[in-house]
Every structure is written in structure tokens, then in C-alpha cells.
């Protein structure tokens with residue numbers, strides 16, 4: 001069976017646009033013909049459902065407590081993307097123990113065959129949930145913005161993932177840039193620092209412009225690509241999705257793909 005490609009969207013700093021990138025990337029990949037599931041990994045403060053105007057009855061918490069199976073809590077979002085929501089205001093969900101983590105992976109294993117791509121929208125910060133979702137994913141997209149704090153927090157997250165989990169592959173997306181050259185300058189700054197101090201080389205995935213259509217879509221609780229297909233941000237996210245598809249043949253690393261193909265015991269040894 002074709003393994004699921006997993007993409008974690010993360011940033012270190014809060015509010016830089018992770019959830020917008022995650023939801024719209026899901027819609028973009030769907031437009032390119034993929035079956036996509038977006039999982040709200042901001043487990044205590046769900047936002048994906050809010051941004052997409054969905055009110056799901058059940059969420060990942062019901063799966064973790066054994067009340068529901070994954071397929072029963074997944075709902076349909078714009079253009080046929082699948083959405084797995086988090087709970088909101090449940091503090092216990094902000095730290096998953098090892099058993100719960102394995103349960104999440106097991107449930108996704110059962111879902112193999114239904115989807116091509118799993119996009120995980122992480123919460124801000126460098127909590128253990130965030131690092132867990134990053135290290136289990138095949139691709140890590142770090143969203144930064146031209147603000148210095150977004151760059152330093154992005155670097156801090158990369159540093160943690162590298163020093164603690166030997167993660168070496170990162171794709172950088174610059175959000176809310178004024179133009180392409182500003183985005184590239186911001187990327188180069190981060191990339192030179194990562195190269196110098198961590199010997200980690202970063203890939204430039206592209207940028208999303210600062211675009212009023214994003215804010216309008218957020219207020220309307222719609223995906224900007226769905227609501228404003230002609231907007232500059234929509235064109236950018238589609239080309240980013242195309243680029244991701246091009247390198248989807250990237251070599252497998254010790255990731256959810258491997259975990260899904262392995263007995264859980266091995267997964268524990270490898271990754272957790």
C-alpha cells in the first residue's frame with residue numbers, strides 16, 4: 001500500500017500563519033489531485049475547524065479516550081479535504097503521554113490507503129507535542145515571517161529538533177512578506193545562521209505575500225484559496241504545493257512512513 005506522506009507545519013513563534021498555511025496547503029494539494037487529511041495538532045486550542053467554519057461533533061480527544069475511531073471523527077472540509085480536529089480548552093491534551101502518542105500513530109496506520117498526504121498543523125512553541133509531530137513527519141515546514149522574533153524562534157525550534165532529535169531536513173516558508181526579495185533575504189539570514197552554528201542546511205520552499213485576502217478569508221471562516229482563488233496568496237500556495245509534489249519522491253527518513261511500516265515496538269525504539 002502506498003505510504004502516507006506526512007507534512008508538519010510548525011514555527012516556534014505563535015501567530016505567524018501556520019494554520020492558514022496548513023489549511024490552504026491542504027486545499028491546494030487537493031486541487032492537484034491528492035486526498036488530503038489535515039490534522040489539528042494544536043491539541044488544546046483547536047483552530048483548523050474555526051478557520052474552515054466547521055463545527056465537528058467529535059475530535060481527536062474522543063479517539064484517544066477510545067470512544068470513537070479515527071474514521072468516525074474525521075469531517076469533510078472545503079473542496080473535499082478531510083479534517084481531524086483537536087479539542088479546545090482541554091489542558092490535558094497539551095501533553096500527550098507515550099501511550100497516547102502510539103495510539104495516534106496506530107490510528108493513522110489504520111487510515112492508510114484513504115489518503116495520500118497528512119498535514120499536521122502544530123501549535124506554537126517547542127513543547128513535546130510539537131517536537132513529536134515534527135519528528136514523526138517526513139517533511140517539516142517551518143513558517144517564519146520577516147519579523148526578527150519569528151526568525152529567532154524558528155531558529156530556536158530548528159536547534160531543538162536538530163540537537164535533541166538529530167533532525168536535519170527543514171523546508172522554510174516565509175509568510176507575510178512584502179515581496180519575493182524580502183522573503184529571500186529573510187530566508188538567507190536564517191539559513192546562514194543554521195549553517196554556521198548547527199551545520200544544518202535549510203531548503204527554501206517559497207513565500208506567501210502579505211495579502212488582505214487572507215485576513216478577509218479568516219474573518220469569513222473560509223480557506224483563502226477556496227474563497228479568493230485569484231488572490232496573490234492563493235497563487236503562491238498553489239505553486240508551493242506544486243513544489244512539494246515535485247520533491248515528494250524525496251528519500252524516506254525515519255518518519256511516520258517508517259513507523260507505519262513497522263511494528264509499534266520498533267517505532268518506540270526508533271523515534272520516541
Ligand SMILES: Nc1ncnc2c1ncn2[C@@H]1O[C@H](COP(=O)(O)OP(=O)(O)OP(=O)(O)O)[C@@H](O)[C@H]1O
Pocket residue numbers: 011013014015016017018019020021042047122123124175176177208209210211212214215218233
Ligand atoms: N499572508 C498573510 N497575509 C495577511 N495576513 C496574514 C497572512 N498570514 C497570516 N495572516 C494573519 O495572521 C493571523 C494568524 O494566522 P494563523 O492563525 O494561521 O497563525 P498561527 O501561526 O497558526 O497562530 P498560532 O501560533 O496561534 O497557532 C491570521 O488570522 C491572519 O489575520
Ligand SMILES: [Mg+2]
Pocket residue numbers: 018019020042047121122123
Ligand atoms: Mg495555529
